[in-house]
Amino acid sequence: EIVLTQSPTTITASPGGKVTITCRASSSVSYMYWYQQKPGASPKPWIYDTSKLASGVPSRFSGSGSGASYSLTINTMETVDAATYFCQQWSSTPPTFGSGTKLEIK
Amino acid sequence: QVQLKESGPGLVQPSQTLSLTCTVSGFSLTTNSVHWVRQPPGEGLEWVGTIWSGGNTDYNSVLTSRLTISRDTSKSQVFLEMSSLQTEDTAIYFCTRSFRNWFAYWGQGTLVTVSS
Numbered sequence: 001e002i003v004l005t006q007s008p009t010t011i012t013a014s015p016g017g018k019v020t021i022t023c024r025a026s027s028s029v030s031y032m033y034w035y036q037q038k039p040g041a042s043p044k045p046w047i048y049d050t051s052k053l054a055s056g057v058p059s060r061f062s063g064s065g066s067g068a069s070y071s072l073t074i075n076t077m078e079t080v081d082a083a084t085y086f087c088q089q090w091s092s093t094p095p096t097f098g099s100g101t102k103l104e105i106k
Numbered sequence: 107q108v109q110l111k112e113s114g115p116g117l118v119q120p121s122q123t124l125s126l127t128c129t130v131s132g133f134s135l136t137t138n139s140v141h142w143v144r145q146p147p148g149e150g151l152e153w154v155g156t157i158w159s160g161g162n163t164d165y166n167s168v169l170t171s172r173l174t175i176s177r178d179t180s181k182s183q184v185f186l187e188m189s190s191l192q193t194e195d196t197a198i199y200f201c202t203r204s205f206r207n208w209f210a211y212w213g214q215g216t217l218v219t220v221s222s
Contacts, residue, residue, distance in 0.1 A: 031207065033207070033208040033209075035151075035209075042200060042212040042213065042215055043151065043200075043209070044212075045208065045209065045210050045211075045212075048205075048206075048208050048210075054210075086150065086151055088151075088208065088209070089207075090207035090208065091207070093164060094153050094164075094166055094167070095153045096153070097150055097151040097152070098150070099150045100150050
C-alpha cells in the first residue's frame with residue numbers, strides 16, 4: 001500500500017502568516033486530496049485533484065504537487081484555519097491517509 | 107442534499123460483533139459507492155472498506171477476515187459487521203460517499219468503544 005508521510009506533525013503560525021504542509025507518498029500518485037478536521041467534527045473535503053478547492057473553501061488555500069510530493073499552502077492564515085489537515089490518495093487500493101498535521105494559532 | 111448518518115451500539119464487549127448502519131439520503135446506492143472510514147480517538151484516518159454501486163465489496167486487508175459490508179438499497183442503508191472486536195477497534199466510524207477517488211461526503215460518525 002502507498003504510505004503518505006505528512007510534515008510537520010504540528011505547526012504553530014501567526015494570523016496573517018503563510019503555512020505550508022507537505023505530504024510525501026511512498027510511490028507516485030496521480031492526485032492528492034486534502035481534508036480539514038476540527039475537534040469533534042467529521043473531516044471536511046478541502047482540496048481535490050491536487051489543486052482544486054472544494055465548495056466553500058477560502059481562496060487563501062491552495063494545493064500543488066506531482067509525483068510523490070504534494071503540499072497544501074495557506075496564504076494569510078486566519079484563526080479559523082486552526083485544525084488538523086489530512087492528505088489522502090487513491091491512485092492504488094487501498095486508499096490511504098497521511099497521519100495529519102495539526103495547525104495551531106500562535 | 108446528500109446526507110449520511112451512522113448508527114450503532116456505542117459500546118461493544120471484546121470478542122463480540124459490531125453492527126453499524128449507515129442511512130443515506132439524497133442519492134441512490136445503486137449509482138454511488140459508500141465507504142467506511144474509522145478514526146481511533148486522537149489518531150488518524152483508516153479506510154475500512156467499500157461497497158461499490160454494483161454491490162461488490164473491497165475490504166482493508168488487515169480487517170478482511172472479520173469484516174462484512176452489505177446494503178439494502180430499498181431502505182437506502184449500508185451495513186458494517188465486524189467480528190471478534192478488540193480494544194484496538196475502538197474508534198469513530200464514519201460512512202462516506204465518494205466522488206471519483208475522494209471522500210466527498212461524510213456522516214457525523216459514531217463512536218464505538220470496545221470494553222468489558
